Amino acid sequence: MAAEIIMPKAGMAMDEGTIVRWYKEIGDPIEQGEAVLEILTDKVNMDVEAEASGVLLVQLAKEGDVLPVFTVIGFIGAEGEEVSAAQAAVSAAPAVSKKDQAEPEANQEAVASDAYDVVVLGGGPAGYVAAIKAAQLGGKVALVEKIRVGGTCLNRGCIPTKTYVKNAEILEHAKHAASRGILFNDASFELDMEKIVGYKDQVVNTLTSGVAGLLTSYGVDQYNELGLITADKKVRLASGQELETKKIIWAGGSKVAQIPIPGIDHERVLTSDTILDLKEVPESLVVIGGGVIGCEMAEIFNAYGTKVTIVELADELLPMMELEISQALRTQFTKKGITILTGRKVEKFEGQADKVTVTIDGGDTIIGERALVSIGRVPDLSGLGELDLEMNRERVVVDDKMETSVKGIYAPGDINGRHMLAHAAFKMGEVAAANAMGHAELVDLSIVPSAVYLLPEIGSVGLTEAEAKKKYGEVLVGKFPFSGNGRALASGETVGMIKVIVEPKYFELIGTHIYGPAAAEMINEAAALMAAEVPADIIADTIHGHPTYSEAFMEACADALKRCIHLPKKA
Ligand SMILES: Cc1cc2nc3c(=O)[nH]c(=O)nc-3n(C[C@H](O)[C@H](O)[C@H](O)COP(=O)(O)OP(=O)(O)OC[C@H]3O[C@@H](n4cnc5c(N)ncnc54)[C@H](O)[C@@H]3O)c2cc1C
Numbered sequence: 095m096a097a098e099i100i101m102p103k104a105g106m107a108m109d110e111g112t113i114v115r116w117y118k119e120i121g122d123p124i125e126q127g128e129a130v131l132e133i134l135t136d137k138v139n140m141d142v143e144a145e146a147s148g149v150l151l152v153q154l155a156k157e158g159d160v161l162p163v164f165t166v167i168g169f170i171g172a173e174g175e176e177v178s179a180a181q182a183a184v185s186a187a188p189a190v191s192k193k194d195q196a197e198p199e200a201n202q203e204a205v206a207s208d209a210y211d212v213v214v215l216g217g218g219p220a221g222y223v224a225a226i227k228a229a230q231l232g233g234k235v236a237l238v239e240k241i242r243v244g245g246t247c248l249n250r251g252c253i254p255t256k257t258y259v260k261n262a263e264i265l266e267h268a269k270h271a272a273s274r275g276i277l278f279n280d281a282s283f284e285l286d287m288e289k290i291v292g293y294k295d296q297v298v299n300t301l302t303s304g305v306a307g308l309l310t311s312y313g314v315d316q317y318n319e320l321g322l323i324t325a326d327k328k329v330r331l332a333s334g335q336e337l338e339t340k341k342i343i344w345a346g347g348s349k350v351a352q353i354p355i356p357g358i359d360h361e362r363v364l365t366s367d368t369i370l371d372l373k374e375v376p377e378s379l380v381v382i383g384g385g386v387i388g389c390e391m392a393e394i395f396n397a398y399g400t401k402v403t404i405v406e407l408a409d410e411l412l413p414m415m416e417l418e419i420s421q422a423l424r425t426q427f428t429k430k431g432i433t434i435l436t437g438r439k440v441e442k443f444e445g446q447a448d449k450v451t452v453t454i455d456g457g458d459t460i461i462g463e464r465a466l467v468s469i470g471r472v473p474d475l476s477g478l479g480e481l482d483l484e485m486n487r488e489r490v491v492v493d494d495k496m497e498t499s500v501k502g503i504y505a506p507g508d509i510n511g512r513h514m515l516a517h518a519a520f521k522m523g524e525v526a527a528a529n530a531m532g533h534a535e536l537v538d539l540s541i542v543p544s545a546v547y548l549l550p551e552i553g554s555v556g557l558t559e560a561e562a563k564k565k566y567g568e569v570l571v572g573k574f575p576f577s578g579n580g581r582a583l584a585s586g587e588t589v590g591m592i593k594v595i596v597e598p599k600y601f602e603l604i605g606t607h608i609y610g611p612a613a614a615e616m617i618n619e620a621a622a623l624m625a626a627e628v629p630a631d632i633i634a635d636t637i638h639g640h641p642t643y644s645e646a647f648m649e650a651c652a653d654a655l656k657r658c659i660h661l662p663k664k665a
Contacts, residue, residue, distance in 0.1 A: 096171030097146035103163040104135045105627055111135050112160045113167065114534045118150045124170055131167070134534055142167075149173050158534075209338035210236050212530050213329045214345060215321045215477045218245020219516045220507025220523035221345030222305050227527035228343070229312035236337055237314050238321035238329060240476070244302040245347050246508070247516040253301060254370045255390055257294040259547045261285075262397030266549050270586060285398055287373045294370065322479030327502065330479065341502050341530035344490070345523060348471040348508035360445030363465045366391070372464075376400050380452045380462035382440050384411035386546050388468040389423070393548045396432050403433040403460050405440055405452070412546065416558045416593060416607035423548070423609070426589060435460075473509045486511075494536040496526035504530055506537075513539050543621040545614035550576075550590050553617025556605035556624055562595045569604070570596040572630070572654025576610040578661065579649075580641035587611040592646045594620075594630065596654040601629040603651070612643045619644060630654055 101111050114132040118124055129141035130150065148170040155167045169177045212228040214221045217239030225237040242249055271278060309316055320332040323344060329337040350365040352358060364372070366387050375398045381388045384406030396402045404411065404427075410420040411427070411434065424434055435454065443465060444451040452460045473489055484491040484499035489511035492498055496506045506522030508514045513522075518539060528535045546552040562569045575591040576582035590610030597604050606620035623633055634652035638645045652658040 096151055096169040096175055096177050097144075097148070098166045099130055099142060099144070099168040099170060101133065101161045101163050101165045101167055102142060104138075104140060108136050108163055110160050110162050112534065112536075113155050113157050114139060115157050116153060117141075120150055120153060121173075122150050124148060124150055130170075134536060136536070136538055139535065144170055146170050148175075151175060152177050205338050205340055209340060210234050210315075211339070212236075212341045212343060212527065213238065213321075213337050213339040214343040215323065215329060216245065216345035216347055216474075216507070216509075217243035217305070217309075217316075218345060218347045218507060218519065219247050220347065220509075220519035220526070221245065221343065222309060222523075223520045224343045224345060224504075224506060224523035224527040224530075225309060225314045226312050227524045228531055229314050231528065231531040231533070233527075233531050235312075235314045236317060236329075236339070237309060238317045238319065238331065238337070240318075240320040240332075242302055242318075243305045243309065243316070244298070246471075247519075248298055248301045248305065250367045250370060252516050253298055254294045255366075255387075255394070256547055257297050258290070258370075258394045259390065259549075261290060262394045263549055265397045274586060285375055287375060291371060291373060321477055323477055323481045323503070325480040325482075327481075327500075341504070343504045343506065343523070343526050343530055344477055344498070344509060345505070345507045345519075345526075346474045346477045346509045347519075348511075348514060349474045350467075351470045351472045352467070353469060355440055355442060357443030357445055357450075358467060360443055360450060362445040362450040362463070363443050363467060365466070366468050369464075369466050376463040378462040378464075379403070380405065380450070380460050380465040381468060382452070382465060383468040383470070384408070384413075384434070384436065385468065385470065386412065386544075388466070389427075390547055391466055391468060392427065392432055396427075396430055397549070401431070401433075403462065404435065405438050405454055405460070406434070406436045407439055409437050411436065412552070415546075415552065415554060416605075417560065418593060419552055419554075419590075419607055419609045422590060423552070426548075471508065471514060473511060475509075494538075495529045495534075496522055496537060497529065502530075513542050515542065515544060518542050541621055541625045543617040545617060547614060550587060550610045551608075551613035553608040553613035553615075553620075554606070555617055555621045556603070557595060558605060558607070559593070559595055562597075562604055566597055566604070568598060570598050570601075570630075570654040572596065572650040572652065572658070574646040574649040574653055574658065574661065576643070576646060579643060579646045581643050581645075582611055584641065585611065592616075592650040594647070594650045594654055596630040596651070601631045601655065602627065603630045603633065606647070606650075608647075610643065610646070616644050616647060620647060 112134040116131045124144045126147045128144050130144050131142050151171045152169040211233035212235050214225040214237045225235050229235045321329045378401040379395050381392050381404045384404045392402045412420045439455045442453045450465045490505040492505050492510045496504045498505050504526035506526040507519035525535045525537045543555040572594045577588040582588050593607045595605035630651040638648045649658050
């Protein structure tokens with residue numbers, strides 16, 4: 095009797111899989127355990143292995159078909175064995191849907207023989223990773239960058255801000271040293287802002303030249319100028335040169351969002367770009383926007399000695415975060431002397447020679463030496479050129495392959511607005527490149543950790559408790575405070591906790607939120623386990639090193655199941 099080949103269920107969340115390619119033709123001999131075909135699950139490409147030896151008798155689906163899990167996709171049997179039409183028809187019944195059937199692709203045949211395989215527009219995390227990946231896959235690749243490779247992340251975002259956060263951390267540790275018996279002779283400090291900015295620039299230069307070197311090592315041609323996509327799918331450079339290419343990856347990233355508030359253009363009103371080059375510490379700073387960037391800047395400048403006021407439109411700082419953590423952050427910021435005004439809207443700025451007056455709703459005014467507007471980021475569409483493609487509120491619409499509405503043009507990273515984080519951009523860039531080079535990969539952005547680099551840090555992945563309750567009804571919640579963690583106590587870093595949200599049927603971990611030391615590092619453990627669908631009971635049983643901060647994660651999982659050893663018995 096012929097043996098079935100089925101679409102496997104290769105993960106709890108997997109409902110369907112895509113057939114990438116058959117390794118065997120009808121009539122080919124197959125050994126038990128040998129790979130018969132490659133499929134794409136919701137997360138990875140994997141091989142389906144033969145359950146029996148024989149020859150491949152029937153293929154019930156073709157490359158590109160998307161099939162529900164457990165669908166029969168072929169038969170293996172003895173040479174000459176018949177699989178009845180009825181058996182095959184019944185097996186094939188769970189509707190073979192077609193997705194991404196190969197259409198004639200953009201520029202594939204029209205281009206000159208010396209054309210690039212891929213031209214990448216934008217050298218940020220999405221773009222430079224895409225360029226390297228496409229080159230690794232054998233492509234002839236060019237990268238066009240109008241400012242400097244590294245993008246927002248290396249030049250104006252993740253990295254410069256983290257050099258400043260480290261300074262804040264050093265100051266905070268010094269402030270608390272006396273309580274541990276370490277007495278510096280003089281408690282006062284001075285900041286040499288020229289040197290601080292210089293140190294930051296040195297870190298940035300090391301990293302950006304590292305990226306340029308990587309691109310060179312992979313043979314990627316680099317053009318340092320503005321690029322535009324033309325109607326016939328070439329890339330036109332500012333110099334007038336046109337790059338012919340089979341595929342384009344448009345990774346233009348994002349820029350600071352501005353809103354039409356009177357006075358916003360005054361030089362005393364800064365953005366996250368300009369504040370990073372400030373050569374003097376302002377005596378006072380009004381931060382407009384209590385999101386990630388606003389809170390990080392507030393933490394940094396407060397530590398530098400600036401009097402900081404945050405004005406936030408929502409009811410809490412970091413409104414997308416777990417509410418309990420936003421509330422704990424408010425308490426911490428207030429203790430540190432940061433003034434927080436939530437539920438308030440800025441109406442105008444009036445800048446003078448040495449100060450700026452910020453008027454908020456109701457007519458109240460706050461005076462600062464400087465103001466910082468950090469209300470979010472919007473896609474940088476400067477590469478759009480003559481291209482007509484589907485947009486959603488200034489964001490480029492892409493599918494899970496990162497392909498735009500125009501075949502052969504991909505748009506990974508901040509430009510599509512799906513997840514405006516560097517590590518999400520890395521992954522989107524890699525997938526875009528693989529697809530541009532003829533592979534079939536999808537991006538899964540359901541589990542993306544995020545971090546806010548405060549003192550202490552915040553790390554978050556998955557659903558908040560409120561979101562989980564909406565989706566699942568009742569959920570299990572586990573918490574472990576850092577005040578009960580040995581390493582945190584030894585380090586004097588007892589603020590905060592780890593909170594986990596667990597789905598009650600299979601104990602699937604669906605959310606992890608950390609406020610405490612090393613949260614930005616620890617959240618990756620939670621994200622990796624969530625991606626691997628390791629349930630909370632298994633995590634609670636894993637041996638974690640002692641003393642470590644991450645023991646608190648294992649304890650929080652145990653608490654969700656009401657079996658945490660290091661918390662008092664619950665009523
Ligand atoms: C202050 C700040 C702090 C941040 N901190 C973090 C953090 O800690 N962690 C995190 O994950 N994310 C952080 N981010 C977000 C992160 O920087 C972005 O998500 C990431 O850089 C997006 O990568 P990207 O490649 O899509 O775009 P970008 O990094 O914006 O890169 C796009 C590049 O394309 C170039 N470009 C655009 N149009 C053209 C054109 N037409 N021709 C040629 N070149 C073009 C631009 O010059 C730019 O270099 C931060 C952002 C800011 C502003």
